[in-house]
Structure formats: structure tokens, C-alpha cells
Amino acid sequence: MTATLLKGRRLARRLRSRIAADIRDLRSHAGRTVTIAAVLVGDDQGALNYARAQSRTCDSTGIGYRLVQLPGDCRMLDVVEAIDQLNLAAEITGIILLTPVPPQLNQTALQWRIAPHKDLEGVSPGNMGHLLADSGEFFTPPTPAAAMALLDSLDLELSGRQAVVVGHSAIVGKPLAMRLLNRRCTVTIAHKHTGDLASLTSKADILCVAVGKPGLIVGHHVKKGAVVLDIGTTYVGKTVLGDCDPDSVGSKAGWLTPVPGGVGPLTTVMLMRNACRALARQLG
Ligand code: NAP
DSSP, X not given: OOSEEOOSHHHHHHHHHXXXXXXXXXXXXXXXXXXXXXXXXXXXXXXXXHHHHHHHHHHHHTOEEEEEEXXXXXXXXXXXXXXXXXXXXXTOOEEEEOSOOOTTSOHHHHHHHSOGGGBTTOOSHHHHHHHHHTOSOSOOOHHHHHHHHHHHTTTOOXXXXXXXXXXXXXTTHHHHHHXXXXXXXXXXXXXXXXXXXXXHHTTOSEEEEOSOOTTSBOGGGXXXXXXXXXXXXXXXXXXXXXXXXXXXXXXXXXEEOOTTTSSHHHHHHHHHHHHHHHHHHHTO
């Protein structure tokens, strides 16, 4: 491997201690604490693991974390009522809906029910609209924010670079593409129906991959010296794999995020940062 590994842990540590300091300031100057409510419907193991990781990071930064658990067979109305209560609760700074939700529920409708000023994952139409308008008044979804923080740690001029984002989900691919466009990259979004993926990705100065298919991107997909942000995380037993083949991609790219240890460690920190910003905005 010749690529420099873009590791997220050190940056995550630095940002965590800055967030902890902001939390202390908010407590001593405004007498307020930041509390995140996470809504979990059912008992999906992945969602529970994610909630545990979030709760640990919250503990280490002085943020309160309340897990609101609802039975797996509940109806839309039950979850809507729970979200509405949290929207109104003054002591709750921000809300997240842990996914996946059971199939009888409409996940998007539930995410959109979260009040925009408490929408820490930035998935409500209001926050997405602000992102599109580049107003600065929005919560960026945490994973794209984590990817951008790693990119910014390289101190590269982004304007005018060719960027390709593979994957177009509302929570990762689309908002990441928009963040790159807002920084004046020339952005192409690829997805499952894109023909000849390699002809696009091999021209990218910045290649971001968020699909969930290990080995999708190999050496010939990558321009020599490119920055490759591998966001995919797929569990195979206890091993976690990215979307890039690390050996062949690592021998072409200039920089590569490892999986695990690249974008992942920063994602929860970005959620905490959104929570801090939410309280600061709520205090005016
Ligand atoms: P998602 O909603 O399943 O979206 C996957 C995207 O990949 C879709 O847009 C899909 O296109 C596209 N796709 C599927 N097969 C493809 C192919 N063969 N070629 C090109 N594009 C293809 O997933 P997500 O929530 O965005 O997450 C993506 C990955 O990132 C997952 O592995 C997830 O675990 C990981 N992730 C990591 C973090 C982190 O903190 N590191 C956070 C969130 C997610 P179509 O819609 O057209 O099928």
C-alpha cells in the first residue's frame, strides 16, 4: 500500500474534547445541559449497538442520552406521539430515530416528524432544503460531516476538483454530494443503475463510496493519487469491511480512509456536535 491512511480517531478525540468544553460552557453560562433522545422501535441488534456506542460517546462528553424504546409491533401513531412529545419537551435538545424501523412503519415520515430544530441527523425537508441552499442554517447529517472533516484535515483546495460520490441515500450520498458541490467541486453521483462505474470513478480527484458492498471499488476504479473516502461498513461475522478493496485501492490512491477507523469514529462525534449547535441555537 502506498496511500496515506486517513484515520479518524485522532481527529475524533480532538473534536470530542472541544465538544466537552462547549458543553461545560453551556452548562456554566446558560445553566443548560444537552440531552439527546434516541427513539428505538423494536430490538434490532445493529440499532442497539449503535445506541450503545452513542451513549458511551455522550457520557464521555457530558451529554445526556435518553433511549426511548417502543415495542416492535407498535403503530405509526404510537411513534408519532412519542416523537411529538420529544419535540415539545424542553429538556430534550435533539432527537434521532434509530434505524431500521419495523416494516409496518414509514421511516421517512417518522424522520420528517422530528422538529427541524431538533433534527440532529439533518434528514427533515427543512434541513435538507437549507443544505441545498447552502444557507449555513442546517444540521448536516453526521456521516457526510465526518467525511468532510477528514477531507478538510488534508488542507487541499477543493474548488474545481472532480468529485464522484457512489451511493445516493438521503443520509449519506446526497448530502455529501451537496456539501462537495457547495465547496465548488464538480460532482457526479453514481448509483446502482450507473453504467461503467470505473469510467467515472477513475477520473475523480475525490472519490467517496457509500454503498455497503465490500470490494465494489478496486484499483482500476481509482485515479492515481486520488483521495478515497470509503464510507461503507459491512459486517461479515465480527469483521467490518468497507466498499474498497484496501490492497488494490491503497496502491493507486494518494489517501484512503481505512475501514474500520476512518470515517466511522468521527460520525458519532458529529452527531454530538450537532446536539451542541442545537442547544446553542435554541438559546438564541
Ligand atoms: P443505502 O441507503 O442502502 O444506500 C446505498 C446506495 O448505494 C444506494 O444509493 C444504492 O443505489 C447504491 N448502490 C447499490 N449498489 C450499487 C452498485 N453496485 N453500484 C453503485 N451504487 C450502488 O445505504 P447508506 O445508509 O447510504 O449507507 C451506505 C454504506 O455506508 C453502508 O455500508 C452503511 O453501513 C455505511 N454507513 C457508514 C457510516 C459510518 O459512520 N461510517 C454511517 C452511515 C452509513 P440504489 O438506491 O439505486 O439502489
